Amino acid sequence: MIRSRSTRAFGANALVLGAAFLAFAFVACAGSTPVRAVRAARYYAAGTRALDRGESRAAAEALELAVGLMPNASEIHNHLGLAYWSEGRSEAALRELERAVELDCENEAARVNLARLRAGMGAANRGAGFDGEERSARPLRDAVEGSAVHGG
Numbered sequence: 001m002i003r004s005r006s007t008r009a010f011g012a013n014a015l016v017l018g019a020a021f022l023a024f025a026f027v028a029c030a031g032s033t034p035v036r037a038v039r040a041a042r043y044y045a046a047g048t049r050a051l052d053r054g055e056s057r058a059a060a061e062a063l064e065l066a067v068g069l070m071p072n073a074s075e076i077h078n079h080l081g082l083a084y085w086s087e088g089r090s091e092a093a094l095r096e097l098e099r100a101v102e103l104d105c106e107n108e109a110a111r112v113n114l115a116r117l118r119a120g121m122g123a124a125n126r127g128a129g130f131d132g133e134e135r136s137a138r139p140l141r142d143a144v145e146g147s148a149v150h151g152g
Helices: 007-028 034-052 056-069 074-087 090-103 108-128 138-143
Strands: none
Touching: 034 056, 034 074, 056 074, 074 090, 074 108, 090 108
């Protein structure tokens, strides 16, 4: 998966990243309560850390909670899509990445991830002769491991 910036690169500056996201969360959740925004930011941060560690199931669980609290945050949908993609759940990943782009068409990370997932799904379906509903992103994921765009 390609990452424009990994959260690991922030190291000691994780607090700055967290504060920046909290500020964004308050703006994005104008109709939501500050408590919900803070809880969503915590789940988002936990999910992002789990993604960085390669723990896709834990990432998905945390990010699902975050998206439930902040359903209009493009960044959360992007990361949830990455978590699903890492698990091989390409249809769910596709829905989340499409939602991320729908919410913020300028979210470059989500646009790149969506394009790569669609390309991989098409290649996987053509190459393996898939005819079922659930298509796997595993062939693409294996080919581009470490190349998803984390971004926002």
